[in-house]
Amino acid sequence: MARVLGCLFIVFGLLIGTSGNAVEPGQFAEPSPPSSAHAPEAGKARFESVCSACHGIQGRGGRGGAPDLLLSPLVAGSQDRFREFVRAGSPVGGMPGFLFDDQTLNAVQAYLRELADVARRRGTRNIAIVGNSQRGEAYFDGAGGCRQCHSVSGDLQHIGARYNPRVLQGRIVLPRGNGVHPGLLALGVRIPGVTDEIPVTDSPPTVTVTDDRGMSASGVLLSISDFEVTLRDSSGNYHSFSRHRSTPRVRIEDPARPHLDRLGQISDQDLHDLTAYLASIK
Numbered sequence: 001m002a003r004v005l006g007c008l009f010i011v012f013g014l015l016i017g018t019s020g021n022a023v024e025p026g027q028f029a030e031p032s033p034p035s036s037a038h039a040p041e042a043g044k045a046r047f048e049s050v051c052s053a054c055h056g057i058q059g060r061g062g063r064g065g066a067p068d069l070l071l072s073p074l075v076a077g078s079q080d081r082f083r084e085f086v087r088a089g090s091p092v093g094g095m096p097g098f099l100f101d102d103q104t105l106n107a108v109q110a111y112l113r114e115l116a117d118v119a120r121r122r123g124t125r126n127i128a129i130v131g132n133s134q135r136g137e138a139y140f141d142g143a144g145g146c147r148q149c150h151s152v153s154g155d156l157q158h159i160g161a162r163y164n165p166r167v168l169q170g171r172i173v174l175p176r177g178n179g180v181h182p183g184l185l186a187l188g189v190r191i192p193g194v195t196d197e198i199p200v201t202d203s204p205p206t207v208t209v210t211d212d213r214g215m216s217a218s219g220v221l222l223s224i225s226d227f228e229v230t231l232r233d234s235s236g237n238y239h240s241f242s243r244h245r246s247t248p249r250v251r252i253e254d255p256a257r258p259h260l261d262r263l264g265q266i267s268d269q270d271l272h273d274l275t276a277y278l279a280s281i282k
Contacts, residue, residue, distance in 0.1 A: 136277025
């Protein structure tokens with residue numbers, strides 16, 4: 001009986017330690033740290049015990065696509081914004097909210113800034129060019145089918161001078177955006193030499209939906225499933241259509257489709273060779 005009462009007192013103490021913050025679904029509350037928690041050392045202990053499972057022990061990112069926090073503008077930004085983000089979480093990125101108090105969050109941010117400073121002193125990271133540019137050119141002109149849509153004297157002119165190898169390789173397998181997983185971009189992750197490069201402009205996929213009466217609507221494809229399709233027309237109006245088998249007729253035009261179709265076919269060697277070739281086009 002005494003053991004049960006002791007456990008109840010511990011649980012009650014933990015609840016009081018949340019400083020009155022209500023714990024909402026998808027959030028985690030933690031007891032308040034000691035008053036010395038403003039130091040980066042205290043932030044290190046809290047980060048390693050709670051955050052490192054997803055972001056890695058050094059904050060470099062890890063499980064489930066968790067981003068590299070050393071490159072995050074949230075870490076480099078204001079304390080208020082950092083605390084607000086951690087407490088709210090990111091449903092898009094799969095991160096729950098953590099109801100830590102100000103001291104804890106300030107300490108975690110200080111620790112991450114310290115790690116980022118060390119990383120910056122070591123220099124920015126990039127990928128090494130390990131492919132063969134001659135084989136890459138042969139792949140570009142032949143088996144890769146790249147020349148069907150691209151030209152080194154047209155849209156890819158000086159491509160190697162405009163983007164670094166990491167961007168080029170990323171764009172081959174993630175043909176939209178800056179060659180960075182969109183989930184990371186949604187979290188505001190900044191990668192030096194990648195997300196701060198010259199913006200890459202892309203034509204979005206478009207769709208034309210035609211019903212049985214011959215009436216049609218066209219525009220930018222926003223979403224599509226077996227049950228509905230949604231688009232935004234040139235006037236900015238949204239249209240959503242229910243789908244049943246082949247009705248209505250849906251025609252999609254996606255400039256990135258050849259890249260996406262080839263993802264399961266391109267080998268590591270071809271990817272590296274193609275990257276080397278594109279990087280050589282100055």
